[in-house]
Amino acid sequence: LFWDAVKLLRVALWEAEAGGSRAAQLGRKVAVVDYVEPSPRGTRWGLGGTCVNVGCIPKKLMHQAALLGGLIRDAPHYGWEVAQPVLHDWCFSATLGWRRKRRKVKYFNVKAGFVDEHTVRGVAKGGKEILLSADHIVIATGGRPRYPAHIEGALEYGITTGAADVALECAGFLTGIGLDTTVMMRSIPLRGFDQQMSSLVTEHMASHGTRFLRGCTPSQVRRLPDGQLQVTWEDRTTGKEGTGTFNTVLWAVGRAPDTRSLNLEKAGVDTSPNTQKILVDSREATSVPHIYAIGDVVEGRPELTPTAVMAGRLLAQRLFGGSSDLMDYDKVPTTVFTPLEYGCVGLSEEEAVSRHGQERVEVYHAHYKPLEFTVPGRDASQCYVKMVCLREPPQLVLGLHFLGPNAGEVTQGFALGIKCGASYVQVMQTVGIHPTCSEEIVKLRISKRSG
Known part of the structure; x- marks a missing residue:
């Protein structure tokens, strides 16, 4: 022994x-x-x-690598001379x-x-x-990782990773480093997250080059003589079969x-x-x-x-240690590290309405443009924030959803207040730090109900 x-x-x-x-x-x-x-x-x-080893840390580093590519493209607008073409090519462990x-x-x-x-x-x-x-x-x-063993070729040719959020994160940084990337979705993206925010996430990704095949399920993967992988899928909307050729297939069907x-x-x-x-x-x-x-x-x-x-x-x-403190799993913040990051804490709009009823929920929201987007003329159509609150005073904050740069950093601070029972009134009485993206949260004056 x-x-x-x-x-x-x-x-x-x-x-x-x-x-x-x-x-x-x-x-x-x-x-x-x-x-x-x-x-x-x-x-x-x-x-x-x-x-x-194979999750959050390497994913965030790859996300950062992709973001740096965008910053390099922005650099000439800020007066930096960048030699062209800008290439990404490394292997680091x-x-x-x-x-x-x-x-x-x-x-x-x-x-x-x-x-x-x-x-x-x-x-x-x-x-x-x-x-x-x-x-x-x-x-x-x-x-x-789960492997879709019912799909011919899945085990032989697939690289497997996590669930829906991880699928979009990986697709995002692969697109960001210049690779042609396709996401095949059986149903909705980011199941379990706020669906308005999820739609904005995929809308932003699509506008930056990620291809989405919606309502499609793969049926076969086979290796071609040239070494590439041919994927066959069924479009459940049209009932037709489709095929595509790829270098790598990444399964993201859960754990x-x-x-x-x-x-x-x-x-x-x-x-x-x-x-x-x-x-x-x-x-x-x-x-x-x-x-x-x-x-x-x-x-x-x-x-x-x-x-x-x-x-x-x-x-x-x-x-x-003589403690009696239990873990509180309520209002746990998280961030999806897609190219435009999505941070959230608390209830989604759908969950709030389901629990409290449509008439008892008020949603304050706004589109905004990050200051750093202005000089290079970046599109900010999907930069969006919303706060889900109870309608009756003092309007307890039920959930916060932020889509934009550094969403994790923004969400972490507000998560403390929401965990402690912050109200909409208290958030509006908070002085924002200017100029930052996070100050957009303390300026939310328009509700969906008001138009």
């Missing part, structure tokens, strides 16, 4: 950052059991999970993984599963069996919880029969009181890294 004997730990933790470091800081012995199953194309990555400098956290790079409700078993590279027993176990294995190898049944952990995600209560506890689950692997939780990180820290503080 590894460590010469079975060790009794306070916390055994799957995945990296989700509360383990906080538990260690509180003086508990912590083990992290982490293993990445290679993708069908053989891709694997190190410690740190999806976000750091960086590792920004979770640091193993967490000296109080023992790391095991093994694929492990439950033996019973207190013990997990894994096998190290040398074939040695590892058994870990713990008073508390936290499952934070996240999800893995599934990474629980298959955990042997949850041996520990008695219940999962949803529909999604196979783990069922937990408000304390993140599963059907087994000392086994917890957080993050994307949990039923009904936002699939956002910051929520999992905070949930893990709060869990550690409840277990070992």
